[in-house]
Amino acid sequence: EVQLVESGGGLVQPGRSLRLSCAASGFTFDDYAMHWVRQVPGKGLDWVAGISWNSQSIGYAGAVKGRFTISRDNVNFSLHLEMNSLRPEDTGFYYCAKDMASSPHYSDSNINYWGRGVLVTVS
Amino acid sequence: DIQLTQSPSFLSASVGDRVTITCRASQDISNFLAWYQQKPGKAPKALMYASSTLQSGVPSRFSGSGSGTEFTLTINSLQPEDFATYYCQQVNTYPLTFGGGTKVEIK
Numbered sequence: 001e002v003q004l005v006e007s008g009g010g011l012v013q014p015g016r017s018l019r020l021s022c023a024a025s026g027f028t029f030d031d032y033a034m035h036w037v038r039q040v041p042g043k044g045l046d047w048v049a050g051i052s053w054n055s056q057s058i059g060y061a062g063a064v065k066g067r068f069t070i071s072r073d074n075v076n077f078s079l080h081l082e083m084n085s086l087r088p089e090d091t092g093f094y095y096c097a098k099d100m101a102s103s104p105h106y107s108d109s110n111i112n113y114w115g116r117g118v119l120v121t122v123s
Numbered sequence: 124d125i126q127l128t129q130s131p132s133f134l135s136a137s138v139g140d141r142v143t144i145t146c147r148a149s150q151d152i153s154n155f156l157a158w159y160q161q162k163p164g165k166a167p168k169a170l171m172y173a174s175s176t177l178q179s180g181v182p183s184r185f186s187g188s189g190s191g192t193e194f195t196l197t198i199n200s201l202q203p204e205d206f207a208t209y210y211c212q213q214v215n216t217y218p219l220t221f222g223g224g225t226k227v228e229i230k
């Protein structure tokens with residue numbers, strides 16, 4: 001069974017940093033691209049960042065580019081999101097998500113598994 | 124960035140109805156489009172990828188079509204469990220983007 005378990009969320013002041021982690025199990029982690037997606041309760045989905053299986057293809061939403069860094073550890077089956085210079089508008093639930101493809105840019109790319117999410121509050 | 128515009132943003136329908144949701148891209152994305160369903164308090168569920176390929180386990184009453192800039196998600200014979208919010212996502216170009224969502228409610 002695929003499991004994605006996020007950790008590292010919490011309350012942080014504007015301008016500070018936070019590091020989210022996601023422990024993955026139940027699948028061959030280094031075969032698939034991974035993503036972070038956030039959602040403010042009651043609002044829509046907001047793609048934050050994605051990384052290919054070998055970390056060679058990485059992309060960010062414009063609102064976080066230069067402040068957030070996505071990385072993965074294929075030895076320890078984990079995904080990370082380093083968030084710096086946090087702003088109140090970064091508040092929301094952050095989901096760790098597994099792609100069906102090895103890279104986020106293939107035509108069959110889509111998120112087929114989601115974690116339960118972790119809440120980040122910037123205030 | 125590629126913008127995805129979903130319409131309508133809200134629709135009211137009855138069990139048994141046929142429902143169509145449109146997703147328009149601000150530039151050509153070929154067939155690099157996925158659809159998701161989200162229910163309140165739950166993580167999204169993948170429905171479709173490559174515009175028209177059904178995810179494993181998704182009922183055949185769901186179908187997708189389109190290429191380029193215009194895409195549709197159709198639900199034939201709406202069931203009670205289909206009342207939810209639906210999102211499209213383009214995976215053609217970074218940054219990947221989601222549409223604003225379409226909430227399907229019971230009439």
